[in-house]
Amino acid sequence: MSLSADVLIIGGGLSGTMLAVQLLRLPGQRKILIIEPRAELGRGEAYSAVELGHTLNGNAARMSVDPDNPDDLTQWLTGHIAAGGWPESAEQNVPVSELFPPRGLFGVYVQQRLAEARAIGAQHGSSVEHICAEVTDLVSATDSVRLSLSDGQTLHGAYAVLATGMFPAARTPQKASSGLNAAALDPWDVTAMRLLDPQSAVLIIGSGLTMVDAVVSLEQAGHRGPIKVFSRHGLLPHVRRQPPAWVDFLAADHNLRTPRQLLRELRRQCQIASAQGIDWQAPLDTVRVHIARLWSQASDVQRRQFVRHVRPWWESHHHRSPPLSAQLLERLHGAGRLTIDAASFKRLEPSPEGGIGIRIRRRGESETRVVMGAALINSSGIEYDWRRVARPLPQQLLARGLVQPGPLALGIAAAADGSVRDAEGHASRRLFAMGPPLRGMWWESTAVTDVALQAKALAARLVSHG
Numbered sequence: 001m002s003l004s005a006d007v008l009i010i011g012g013g014l015s016g017t018m019l020a021v022q023l024l025r026l027p028g029q030r031k032i033l034i035i036e037p038r039a040e041l042g043r044g045e046a047y048s049a050v051e052l053g054h055t056l057n058g059n060a061a062r063m064s065v066d067p068d069n070p071d072d073l074t075q076w077l078t079g080h081i082a083a084g085g086w087p088e089s090a091e092q093n094v095p096v097s098e099l100f101p102p103r104g105l106f107g108v109y110v111q112q113r114l115a116e117a118r119a120i121g122a123q124h125g126s127s128v129e130h131i132c133a134e135v136t137d138l139v140s141a142t143d144s145v146r147l148s149l150s151d152g153q154t155l156h157g158a159y160a161v162l163a164t165g166m167f168p169a170a171r172t173p174q175k176a177s178s179g180l181n182a183a184a185l186d187p188w189d190v191t192a193m194r195l196l197d198p199q200s201a202v203l204i205i206g207s208g209l210t211m212v213d214a215v216v217s218l219e220q221a222g223h224r225g226p227i228k229v230f231s232r233h234g235l236l237p238h239v240r241r242q243p244p245a246w247v248d249f250l251a252a253d254h255n256l257r258t259p260r261q262l263l264r265e266l267r268r269q270c271q272i273a274s275a276q277g278i279d280w281q282a283p284l285d286t287v288r289v290h291i292a293r294l295w296s297q298a299s300d301v302q303r304r305q306f307v308r309h310v311r312p313w314w315e316s317h318h319h320r321s322p323p324l325s326a327q328l329l330e331r332l333h334g335a336g337r338l339t340i341d342a343a344s345f346k347r348l349e350p351s352p353e354g355g356i357g358i359r360i361r362r363r364g365e366s367e368t369r370v371v372m373g374a375a376l377i378n379s380s381g382i383e384y385d386w387r388r389v390a391r392p393l394p395q396q397l398l399a400r401g402l403v404q405p406g407p408l409a410l411g412i413a414a415a416a417d418g419s420v421r422d423a424e425g426h427a428s429r430r431l432f433a434m435g436p437p438l439r440g441m442w443w444e445s446t447a448v449t450d451v452a453l454q455a456k457a458l459a460a461r462l463v464s465h466g
């Protein structure tokens with residue numbers, strides 16, 4: 001069976017869905033197919049969450065999917081709560097704009113925006129259809145793109161967009177950690193966690209926001225035993241507060257380019273803020289809008305410096321924890337139930353008495369040691385290097401020379417408009433990418449606001465070529 005469309009969107013998470021929304025809103029008649037193996041569009045991994053405790057990491061005021069209306073989510077939530085949805089929101093006791101909604105509810109919001117866009121699109125003859133399958137191969141010709149799907153279908157389109165999101169390291173079998181992946185519990189699987197002895201020790205590798213979610217899941221599952229967290233730097237995410245506005249010092253000074261210059265100036269701004277009794281998060285939050293420019297202007301040497309020296313700090317200070325989750329971590333840490341060690345994971349160790357053992361090396365020590373627990377959760381992050389992603393489409397695209405690794409092998413290389421660069425460096429006229437696959441191009445290319453902006457720009461770009 002063969003279907004054809006104007007735009008083939010590969011992946012129906014937030015990125016693919018928001019691209020469809022933006023395309024449907026634009027005048028003109030076009031047929032859009034979203035190919036997504038999940039049963040529902042608009043959710044992906046992040047917004048398929050079912051626990052109320054798995055919330056967005058920013059409040060409603062920061063998470064609009066409409067770049068032209070920063071209050072879009074707040075307005076939708078206000079109506080949703082007024083209609084009796086999310087009654088637990090009253091417990092947060094803050095205005096709607098300051099609520100941290102459950103990610104599953106955010107998925108409903110995205111789906112509603114898609115439904116509205118469908119109605120707008122229908123007025124000028126545009127449509128979007130969900131094809132529930134995985135794209136396994138792609139061939140690009142001068143005037144079209146052909147996709148092969150896991151169910152045997154073939155699709156043709158004028159354009160294809162890679163909106164394939166992030167490939168979690170935990171699901172990516174790699175030589176060094178395949179045993180780890182097979183042995184680990186899913187950080188979001190509360191049902192599996194309910195089967196654990198509630199008093200048993202749980203080991204977690206990685207200390208970012210996925211770890212925070214895993215601790216929320218354990219609490220939800222009734223776990224009351226020790227939780228031992230190990231990560232290279234032993235840094236926990238800071239809690240997100242609502243700092244006041246701060247002068248956009250990077251807008252005023254375009255001479256700040258290197259990671260070292262940026263850090264020095266940022267520290268200085270934070271000191272000035274602290275001296276005035278203002279939260280350090282205020283100056284830090286002004287940096288966000290400049291990251292893409294700074295990253296894309298930087299040399300590979302500077303990017304490597306950033307990744308090696310600044311990244312752990314950036315992750316824990318910038319990717320902050322929602323307040324309710326942070327309070328839980330603080331409580332467990334204060335009670336001695338949650339410990340965090342700066343240590344690197346070496347390998348799994350046999351555990352004769354059941355449970356699981358891991359060999360770690362603490363920072364600053366040469367000896368390794370074994371730590372035992374009843375279960376292990378791998379929250380060590382995302383696999384951005386497509387050469388290591390064991391899924392058919394990334395492998396085929398690389399093998400066909402249709403894509404090349406992005407800077408520092410983070411995602412894939414693309415031009416500024418999202419057109420993907422082939423192995424020779426030529427920007428495609430047919431194949432585009434958005435969201436996490438462009439990590440190497442922009443560094444921050446994942447959050448709701450990044451994705452929403454890219455969707456709008458890419459929709460305009462595709463239509464202008466149509």
Ligand SMILES: Cc1cc2nc3c(=O)[nH]c(=O)nc-3n(C[C@H](O)[C@H](O)[C@H](O)COP(=O)(O)OP(=O)(O)OC[C@H]3O[C@@H](n4cnc5c(N)ncnc54)[C@H](O)[C@@H]3O)c2cc1C
Binds near residue numbers: 015164393
């Ligand atoms: C657990 C979690 C929590 C997060 N929380 C926040 C938050 O609070 N705030 C924030 O700003 N950002 C958050 N993020 C970042 C988040 O990644 C983005 O907001 C958003 O999900 C990115 O959307 P995406 O569609 O690009 O990727 P994804 O959501 O990963 O969706 C990609 C989709 O592509 C599909 N796909 C992949 N390969 C193929 C293929 N070959 N064929 C067909 N389909 C394919 C997948 O099935 C998937 O559904 C979170 C991320 C995670 C993982």
